[in-house]
Amino acid sequence: MLTVLFAAAPALWDEYRPSLLAAFDAAGLKARLVTEAAPETVDYIVYAPSSSLQDFTPYTRCKAVLSLWAGVERVVDNATLTQPLCRMVDPALTEGMVEWVTGHTLRHHLGMDRHIVNPARLWDPTCPPLARERPVAMLGMGELGTACARALRALNFPVTGWSRSPKTVAGIPCLHGDDGLAEALRGAAIVVTLLPKTAETENLLNAARLSLLPEGAVILNPGRGAIIDDDALLAALDAGRIGHATLDVFRVEPLPQDHPYWSHPRVTVTPHIAADTRPASSSHVIAANIRRAEAGEPLLNQVDRRRGY
Template identity: 80%
Template sequence: MTLTVLFAASDANWQDYAAPLRAALADAGIDATLTREADPAGVDYIVYAPSSPVQDFAPFTRCKAVLSLWAGVERIVGNPTLTQPLCRMVDPALTEGMVEWVVGHALRHHLGMDRHIVNPGRVWDPTCPPLARERPVAMLGMGELGTACARALAALNFPVTGWSRTPKDVAGIPCLSGEAGLEQALCGAAIVVTLLPRTPETENTLDARRLALLPQGAVILNPGRGALIDDAALLAALDAGRVGHATLDVFRVEPLPQDHPFWTHPRVTVTPHIAADTRAPSASRVIVENIRRAEAGEPLLNRVDRQRGY
C-alpha cells in the first residue's frame, strides 16, 4: 500500500524539503506519496511545522504520527485535537550547529575577543584571560542539545555543571536538579547557557532573584527559548553590572522588534535564531526513519511526553 505523507509547513520549507524527503523515502524503500494537499482521512503521516495552517488534527483519523520539523514543540503540544503521537526533531546536524554556536560564543566571551575585534581607540590592552579550567560554566538543560554542548565545553577544560528539573546522570559532567541545585549552579557560574525546553515550569527560569545569585560580570548565552529569561530582569542585571554580557539567539517575539532595548544595549549581542537551524537533508532522514519504524511496529524516536511538554 502506498502511504500518504502530508507536508504541512511553509512554502519555503517545501522548497527545502521536497527533494530530500522524496530521496530519503526512496532510499528507505518506502512507497509513499509526499504531498501538500490530501484528504485528511487518507493521511498516514504529517510532517509538520507550527506555521502550518493545519491546526485541527481531528479529521486525520488514519494518521499514525505527527513528525515535527522543529526541536521545540511548545506551540503544538497543548493542542487538544492532537491525539496522534508527536515526535520532535532531534537531528545530528542540528546538534552539531548548536554545539558550534555555544562553544564559539563561550570562547568569544572567555577570551575577551570583542575588545580586540572592535577597538577603534587602538587601545593596547595586554590583559590575559584565565584558563578555561578557571571559568565555570552552568549548563541549564541536559537534554540532547545541552548534554552535547556540556561535553564539548568540558573537552576544552571548562568546569561544566549541568542542571535540569529532573535528575540526570551524564558521564563526566556533574549534574544537579531542583531549586537548590539551580541556585548552586548559578552561584558559581562565570558563563550560563540556557538550553531548557519552554514549559510553564521553565518560563522565567532566570528571573531577578536567580540573576542576583550570579557572580559579578557573569555571561549569559541563550540559544534555547526566549521565555526562559525575564527580559526586564536581565536588562536590570546588565545595567547593574551583575551580568557582564548576554548573547541571545531566541526571543519572546521573533523577529525581535526594532524598538526592543536588546538591539541597542552595549552589553547585549543579538543573533537571529541561527544557533541550531534544521538542515533539510539530515532532518529528512530522521523523519523517514520514524516512518519506517512506525510501519515496522517499532517505537518512535524522540516521541514527546505530553505531560512534560517535550
C-alpha cells in the first residue's frame, strides 16, 4: 500500500480527495491518501507551492513530488527538494488557456470593446481586417503556447512562435534566441506571453523590446507577471505606442487596489483566471505518473532544475 501525502492548502482537500481516490482506483493503484504522515513512510507527495511543507529533507522514501500547479518557480530552487519534481500539465488547464487566449485575441482583433462600451452611441462602421492580416507572436512554445498557437492559426491568424531554444511545430514558424525575439516582436500586432518565470525570462519585455513592436500593438499576458517590466509597459501605454494590455497575472496577487493597472484606460485586468488546474482531470495526471513510477517508467513532465521548468 502506497502512502500519498496531499500537501496543499487545506481548502483544497475536500475538492481533490474524491477525484484523486477515484483516479488511483482507475489506475489500479493501491494507495492511501493522507494529509499527515510520518515523513519516512511517504511514497509520493501531491504538492502545491502554497503548502506549509517547505522542507523535503525528512521525506527520504519519497519517489517524486507531483505539483498541482503548472508553474514551479516557487519550489524549483528549494535546496531541500532532491526528489524528482513534476509540473502539472492538465488537459483541462490547457483547454481553458486556449479559450482565454482565443477569446481575448478575437476581442482585440475585432475591436469589440468600442461596441460593448459606447455611451456616446457613436456610429463607426469601420470593419476590422481579416485575421490573416493580423500577425500574432506567441512567446513560449511549450504545451500551453503550442496549443494556443495552433488554435489561433486555425482561425487564420499568422502566428509566429518564439522560445529560448529551438522548437519545431508543424504549421507554425518558430524563432528562438535574442535575434529571433526581436524579429517576432517587430512583426506582431498581438503578442501573447506564455513563458515560465526564470532568471532568463524576468523582465523579458522591457522598454527596449517593447519599442520594437509596431505602434498600437496589443499584449496579452496570461503566463507570468514578472515577464513584463511594469514601469516600461505603463510608459509605452501612456505614450500610445502600445494600444492595449490585457493582463491576467501580476508580480503581487491579488493586484493591489492602488496599482496603476486598475485605472489605466488601456489596460484590462483579469484576476488570474485564464486557466486553472481542475481536480477531475489533473487527478488522472497525478495517478498516471505514480503508476509510471511504480512500473519503472519515466515520469511525465519532470522539471529540468537547470532550466527552471
